[in-house]
Amino acid sequence: MNDSKSDEGSVVEPSGRVGDPFGGLKSTPREVWSVNRRKFLALAGGFGAAGVLSATLGPRLWEDFFGSAPKEAAVVKPPLPLTSVTSKRPLVLVTLYGGNDGLNTVIPYQSSVYQSNRGQLAIDAAKVLPLGQGYGLHPSMTGFKRLWDARQLAIVQGVGFANPNFSHFESMDIWQSGVPGEPVSSGWLGRWLDATNSSPLRAVSVGPTMPTLLTGEKIQGAAIPPGKLVLPGDSTEQMLFAALSEINSGSPQLFSEAAAACGNLIELSRQMGPTLSRTATSDPLHLAGATSSALAANGGAALAIADGGGGQSAPNVLATQLSIVANLILAGAVPQVYSVDLGGFDTHVNQQPTQAKLLGELDTAVTAFVDALTNTVSGHGVVVVIYTEFGRRVNANSNAGTDHGWANNVFIVGPGVKGGFYGEPPDLNRLQEGNLVFTTDFRSVYATMFDKVLGVDPKPFLQGSFNTLSMV
Amino acid sequence: MDERSALALLYRRAGFGATSSELSAAAALGYSESVSKLINGLEQMDPPADAIAPPEMLQPPFYKPKSLSTPAAIMQFNATLSEERIALTNWWLERMVASVNPLREKLAFFLHCHFPTAISKVRFPLYMYRQNQIFRTQGSGDFATLTEAVSTDPAMLIWLDAGTDRLPDPNENFARELMERFTMGIGNYTELDVRAAAMAFTGWHLNTQTGQFAIATKLHTNVPQTFLGQKVSTGQEVINAVTRSQACARFVVASVWSRFAYPIETTDPLVAELASIYSKDRNIKNLLKMVFMHPSFLSTKTSTGLIKQPAEYVVGALRALGISAARLPAIKPPIMSAMSGLGQVLFDPPSVGGWPQNEYWLSTSAALARWRFAHQLSLVGDISPVVDSPAGSRVDAAAEFLSVESWSQSTSAALKRASTNPHTLVTLALVSPEYVSN
Numbered sequence: 001m002n003d004s005k006s007d008e009g010s011v012v013e014p015s016g017r018v019g020d021p022f023g024g025l026k027s028t029p030r031e032v033w034s035v036n037r038r039k040f041l042a043l044a045g046g047f048g049a050a051g052v053l054s055a056t057l058g059p060r061l062w063e064d065f066f067g068s069a070p071k072e073a074a075v076v077k078p079p080l081p082l083t084s085v086t087s088k089r090p091l092v093l094v095t096l097y098g099g100n101d102g103l104n105t106v107i108p109y110q111s112s113v114y115q116s117n118r119g120q121l122a123i124d125a126a127k128v129l130p131l132g133q134g135y136g137l138h139p140s141m142t143g144f145k146r147l148w149d150a151r152q153l154a155i156v157q158g159v160g161f162a163n164p165n166f167s168h169f170e171s172m173d174i175w176q177s178g179v180p181g182e183p184v185s186s187g188w189l190g191r192w193l194d195a196t197n198s199s200p201l202r203a204v205s206v207g208p209t210m211p212t213l214l215t216g217e218k219i220q221g222a223a224i225p226p227g228k229l230v231l232p233g234d235s236t237e238q239m240l241f242a243a244l245s246e247i248n249s250g251s252p253q254l255f256s257e258a259a260a261a262c263g264n265l266i267e268l269s270r271q272m273g274p275t276l277s278r279t280a281t282s283d284p285l286h287l288a289g290a291t292s293s294a295l296a297a298n299g300g301a302a303l304a305i306a307d308g309g310g311g312q313s314a315p316n317v318l319a320t321q322l323s324i325v326a327n328l329i330l331a332g333a334v335p336q337v338y339s340v341d342l343g344g345f346d347t348h349v350n351q352q353p354t355q356a357k358l359l360g361e362l363d364t365a366v367t368a369f370v371d372a373l374t375n376t377v378s379g380h381g382v383v384v385v386i387y388t389e390f391g392r393r394v395n396a397n398s399n400a401g402t403d404h405g406w407a408n409n410v411f412i413v414g415p416g417v418k419g420g421f422y423g424e425p426p427d428l429n430r431l432q433e434g435n436l437v438f439t440t441d442f443r444s445v446y447a448t449m450f451d452k453v454l455g456v457d458p459k460p461f462l463q464g465s466f467n468t469l470s471m472v
Numbered sequence: 473m474d475e476r477s478a479l480a481l482l483y484r485r486a487g488f489g490a491t492s493s494e495l496s497a498a499a500a501l502g503y504s505e506s507v508s509k510l511i512n513g514l515e516q517m518d519p520p521a522d523a524i525a526p527p528e529m530l531q532p533p534f535y536k537p538k539s540l541s542t543p544a545a546i547m548q549f550n551a552t553l554s555e556e557r558i559a560l561t562n563w564w565l566e567r568m569v570a571s572v573n574p575l576r577e578k579l580a581f582f583l584h585c586h587f588p589t590a591i592s593k594v595r596f597p598l599y600m601y602r603q604n605q606i607f608r609t610q611g612s613g614d615f616a617t618l619t620e621a622v623s624t625d626p627a628m629l630i631w632l633d634a635g636t637d638r639l640p641d642p643n644e645n646f647a648r649e650l651m652e653r654f655t656m657g658i659g660n661y662t663e664l665d666v667r668a669a670a671m672a673f674t675g676w677h678l679n680t681q682t683g684q685f686a687i688a689t690k691l692h693t694n695v696p697q698t699f700l701g702q703k704v705s706t707g708q709e710v711i712n713a714v715t716r717s718q719a720c721a722r723f724v725v726a727s728v729w730s731r732f733a734y735p736i737e738t739t740d741p742l743v744a745e746l747a748s749i750y751s752k753d754r755n756i757k758n759l760l761k762m763v764f765m766h767p768s769f770l771s772t773k774t775s776t777g778l779i780k781q782p783a784e785y786v787v788g789a790l791r792a793l794g795i796s797a798a799r800l801p802a803i804k805p806p807i808m809s810a811m812s813g814l815g816q817v818l819f820d821p822p823s824v825g826g827w828p829q830n831e832y833w834l835s836t837s838a839a840l841a842r843w844r845f846a847h848q849l850s851l852v853g854d855i856s857p858v859v860d861s862p863a864g865s866r867v868d869a870a871a872e873f874l875s876v877e878s879w880s881q882s883t884s885a886a887l888k889r890a891s892t893n894p895h896t897l898v899t900l901a902l903v904s905p906e907y908v909s910n
Contacts (some may be wrong), residue, residue, distance in 0.1 A: 026732045097823070098823075136509075139880070147627075166663065166666075167652055167658055168823065168824075169825045170658060200836075205835075208812075208813060208815035208816075208835065208837045208838055208841065209815045209832055209835050209837070209838065210816060210831070210832070210834075211836040215831065217766045220831065220834070222836040223835035223836050223837035224836075224837060225813070225836070225837040225840045225841070226834070226837075229654065229840070231594050231840070231843070231844075232843050232844050232847035232848075232899075233847055233896065233899065234896075235888075236889075236890070236893070236896065237847070237896045237899060237900070240889055240896065241843060241886075241900065242892055243886040243889075244882065244886050244900065244903065244904055244905070245883065246882035247882075248881050248882055250910075251774075251880060251905075252772075252776035252907055253831055254776060254777070254778075254779055254834075254881065254905075255776065255905040255906070255909060257831060258779065258908045258909065259905045260834075260904035261834045261835060261836055261838070261839040262839055262903065264836045264839075265839040265843075266838040266842055343823075344647075347635050348636070348643045348644075348645045349633050349636045349643065361625075395641060396641070396687070397641040397642065397643050397644075398639060398640060398641045398643070399633070399638070399642060401636070401644050403645075404644070404648075405644065421880065433663065450531065468535050
C-alpha cells in the first residue's frame with residue numbers, strides 16, 4: 001500500500017520458500033502466483049502489450065499500470081458527509097474465485113471448537129488482529145484492521161443460502177445470478193441494467209471477459225480492456241467498425257450480441273478512452289512502491305520463484321484492476337457498477353501460505369482503493385462488496401487444506417459505510433455435515449445494495465423480499 | 473441448407489474452416505464422404521502437423537534437491553520453464569494451422585475443454601504435452617479408457633491434488649470434479665458419493681522422481697465404500713462405475729453436441745437418442761460421426777448456435793489468410809498475446825470448469841482484441857483473392873474467401889464502403905458477426 005503499511009511488516013507472512021521453490025508437487029503456493037500471473041497476462045493482453053508472455057516485459061507493464069513511486073502516505077481521512085453525494089454512489093463488486101476460507105479470514109480464535117477442528121491450520125491467536133466479540137482478522141489484513149478501527153469496514157457473518165451447493169460453478173452461478181434453486185442465465189446486476197434500460201457502460205468489468213454478474217437478458221455490461229484504449233485502423237475503419245453494430249431485424253441472437261459488442265466498444269472508447277489511457281500511466285492507489293517494499297520484506301527471491309515467469313514478481317492483479325476503477329470514478333465516468341476479481345482461493349492443500357498471500361493482496365488493494373477515494377467528490381460514497389462462492393469445511397482435511405463448505409462472511413467497505421458486525425455468526429457447535437450453517441440470506445446483501453446504493457426497489461430483481469442491512 | 477453451405481459448416485465445426493479450394497474438393501466427394509474422410513483422419517497420420525517437433529522440455533525429476541539453492545538458479549530454472557511453455561503453446565497452434573486432418577486437432581482441443589487442466593498449476597510443460605498427446609492418440613476411442621488414462625496422467629494428478637487424498641480426512645477435489653465436470657454432471661450423485669469416491673482414491677499419487685502414476689498402499693483405505701449404490705474399493709472401480717453409467721452417456725453426448733453443434737441440456741430428447749447408441753461402445757469417433765451425420769446438425773440452429781472460441785477464431789483466420797505454421801513464430805506481436813487479449817490461452821483454462829461458450833467471447837474487451845488481431849492479420853496475410861477482385865465484387869469475394877455463407881445487410885453495407893481498401897474490408901469481414909460466429 002505505502003510506506004507506513006510495509007513498515008508494519010505484515011503485509012504477507014514470510015513464506016520461507018527460498019530454498020524450496022516448489023515445496024513438492026503437493027504444495028500449492030505457486031498456484032496462487034501463477035494464477036495471478038495468468039490473470040495479469042490476460043489483463044495486459046492484446047497488442048498494446050507486445051510480447052506479454054516475455055517475462056522481461058513484466059516490470060515495464062507494471063510501470064505502465066502503476067506509474068512511479070508513491071508520493072504521499074495514505075492516511076484515513078474523515079469521510080465527507082454523505083449529503084454531498086449528488087446523484088450516484090459507485091458500487092464495486094470484488095469476487096474471490098475458488099471459495100475463500102472465511103473461518104480463517106474472520107477468525108473465532110477464542111473458540112476451542114475452532115482450534116480443535118483446524119488443528120495445524122488454526123491461526124495462532126497471538127497473531128490474529130482482534131475485532132472484538134471473540135473474532136479477529138487474518139494477520140495479513142492489517143489494512144482491513146485499520147478500516148475496521150475507523151468504522152469503515154462492515155462484516156456480515158453467516159451469509160449463504162438454503163440447500164448449499166458445493167460445486168464452484170453452481171454456487172458461483174447462484175451468487176452471481178442472485179437466484180438459488182434454478183439455473184438463471186442473467187446476473188443480479190445484469191437485470192438491473194435491463195430494467196433501467198441502461199447503457200452497457202453503466203456496469204463494467206475489468207478484463208477480457210464478462211462475468212454473469214453483469215449480464216442481463218437484454219443488456220450485457222461492458223468489459224474494459226486493460227492498458228491504453230487505442231482503437232486500430234484509421235478513422236474510416238473505425239467508422240465502419242461502428243457501422244457493424246447495426247442490428248439487422250431477424251438477426252440470430254448471437255449475431256446481434258456480436259454486433260452490439262462492436263458498438264459498445266466504440267462507445268466505451270469515446271466516453272472512457274482518455275481516462276483509461278491515463279490509467280496506464282497514473283495510479284491513484286500509489287501501490288508501485290508498496291510492491292517493492294513488500295518484496296523486500298518477504299524476500300524478493302521467494303516471491304520471484306512463485307511467479308514462474310523468470311524472476312519478476314507477480315504484480316497485485318486486483319490492485320491493477322482497482323486502480324483502473326479508481327481512475328474512472330475519480331474522473332466521474334459513466335459506470336456506476338464495477339466488477340473486479342481475484343482467483344486462487346480453492347485451498348484444498350497447504351492452505352496457509354496461499355491464503356495469507358491472497359488475503360494480503362486483497363487487503364493491500366482494497367485499502368489503497370478506499371483511501372484513494374476517501375474525501376473525493378465522486379468517490380467518497382463508494383461501496384465495495386467482497387464475496388466468494390462458499391465458505392470451507394470447518395474440519396481441515398489431511399493435507400493442511402480445507403474442502404468446500406457453506407456459510408461465509410461478506411465484507412462491505414467504504415468511506416461512508418457504517419462499520420461493525422452484521423448478521424448472526426454461525427454456531428460452531430451446530431454444524432450441518434461439518435459445515436457452518438448460513439444465518440443471513442445473501443440476497444439481503446443485494447437488497448441492501450439495490451435499496452441504499454442504486455436507489456431502486458430490490459423486489460423485482462430478487463424474486464422476493466429480503467431484509468436490508470443498515471451499514472449503508 | 474445447400475451442400476456447399478453444409479460442407480462449409482462441417483469444416484468449421486470438424487476443423488478450422490475450409491478454403492474455397494478445399495470446399496470444392498469436398499464438394500466433389502459429397503457430404504457423407506467428406507464426413508468419413510474427416511472421421512478417418514482421426515486415426516491417420518497428419519504429416520505436416522506431425523513434422524512440427526515439440527520443444528525440448530525438462531524431464532522428471534525436474535531438479536535435484538540442491539540444484540536450486542540460489543535465487544539465480546531458481547530464476548534460471550523458471551526462465552527455462554517459461555520458455556518451454558511458450559514454445560509448447562506455439563507448437564500446438566502451429567499444429568492446428570498446419571493440420572491436414574483437422575478433426576484430430578479439433579478433438580484434442582475439445583478434450584482440453586472437456587478435461588480442463590491448467591499449466592498455471594501443473595507447472596511443467598512436459599506434463600501438459602503428455603496429456604495433449606493422450607487427447608490426440610486416445611481421444612477418439614473408448615471414453616472410459618480415455619478417462620482413466622487422463623486421470624492417471626501427471627497433469628491431472630497435479631491439477632486436482634491427487635497424492636494429497638489421504639486418510640483420515642481425504643481431499644475431495646478430484647473425486648468431485650471427476651463426477652461433476654468430466655463424467656456425470658450434477659444431480660447424478662450425492663455428497664456421500666463424493667466422500668466415498670474420495671476414500672477410494674486415497675493413495676493415488678504421482679511419483680515425482682519418475683513422473684509415473686503410483687498408488688501408495690499405505691495411504692489407501694481397503695475398506696469398501698458404497699458408491700452409486702455399489703461397493704467399490706479402488707479408484708479404478710470408481711472410474712469404471714461413473715464412465716459406464718447412463719448419466720455419463722448423456723453427459724458426454726451433451727458435451728460433444730454442445731461444442732460441435734449447439735448448446736444443449738442433458739435432458740434434451742436428442743441427447744437421449746444419441747446416448748442410447750453411444751452407450752453401446754462409448755466410442756468417441758463413432759459419436760462424432762453420428763453428430764455430423766445427424767439431421768439436426770445441418771440446421772440453422774447449428775449454423776447460428778456457436779461463437780468461435782478464440783483458438784478456433786485465430787487458427788481459422790490464420791489458415792484462411794495463408795499464414796503457414798512456419799511463419800507463425802515471426803509474427804509480431806505474437807499470436808499468443810492475441811489469444812491472451814481474447815481470453816483464451818491454450819494449456820491455461822481459468823478453472824476446472826474450462827472456458828464457457830458463446831456470450832463469454834462477446835465482451836467489448838474481446839471485440840477490441842479481435843479487431844487488433846484482424847487488423848494486423850489483414851496486413852501480413854495473403855488477401856489476394858479480395859485484392860485481385862474488381863472493387864464492385866470484393867464484398868462477395870470476401871465471403872467466399874472466408875467461407876461465410878452470406879453477409880447481413882449492415883455488414884454488407886459496411887464492407888461495400890470499404891471496397892476501395894481491401895485491407896480495411898478484410899479487417900471488417902474478420903470482425904463481422906457472420907465471421908465471428910462459428
